[in-house]
Amino acid sequence: MQKDLISERFKELQRAIILLRASVKKFKPYRARKTYTPAEMEYYDSLSFRFEKTVELFLHFFKGLESFLFGKVSDTLRDRLFAMQKLNLIDTIDFWIEARLLRNKVAHDYLPEQLKDIYNEIHNKSKSIIKNIVKIEKYLNTINTKG
Numbered sequence: 001m002q003k004d005l006i007s008e009r010f011k012e013l014q015r016a017i018i019l020l021r022a023s024v025k026k027f028k029p030y031r032a033r034k035t036y037t038p039a040e041m042e043y044y045d046s047l048s049f050r051f052e053k054t055v056e057l058f059l060h061f062f063k064g065l066e067s068f069l070f071g072k073v074s075d076t077l078r079d080r081l082f083a084m085q086k087l088n089l090i091d092t093i094d095f096w097i098e099a100r101l102l103r104n105k106v107a108h109d110y111l112p113e114q115l116k117d118i119y120n121e122i123h124n125k126s127k128s129i130i131k132n133i134v135k136i137e138k139y140l141n142t143i144n145t146k147g
Contacts, residue, residue: 002067002068003068003144005064005068006061006064006065006068006140007140009057009060009061009064010061010136010137010140012057012061013054013057013058013061013133013136014133016050016053016054016057017054017129017130017133019050019054020050020051020054020126020129020130021130023043023046023047023050023051023126024047024123024126024127024130026043027047027123028043029116029119029120029123030044030112030115030116030119030120031116032111032112032113032115032116033112044115044119047119047122047123047126048103048106048119048122050126051099051102051103051106051122051125051126051129052103052106054126054129055096055099055100055103055129056103058096058129058132059077059080059096059100061136062080062081062083062084062089063080065084066080066083066084069087069143070083077096077097077100078093078097081093081096081097087139088135088139089132089135089136089139090132090135095125095128098125099125099129102118102121102122102125105118106118106122
């Protein structure tokens, strides 16, 4: 039953990655000196939302996977990420902490130059996040074949 839940959460993650990948593919760097119309800002809003959602889905997936594998969940996000790093599902803990903090930056008003940096960082982190899905899929396949 818990294995089915992990599988379903992974499918949600895959769907989020498909949408994030589509936004990353269309990325055009934000220009600080340009005045964007609301319609033009929709792309950046979509990219930000998809990034935020994907980060949260990954973190939620990690929590479920940790519970499934170890029968408990860590008290802190850092400890959970450390467990995922030990399983070789993520490269660095700091990357995921930064990704989570980045989603909070988007929610506040920033000057155009700051927005440019934020959107570039979202784009770069999104590309790295997309690569993580392959590692997780391979890992899930190994635990599914074990029983």
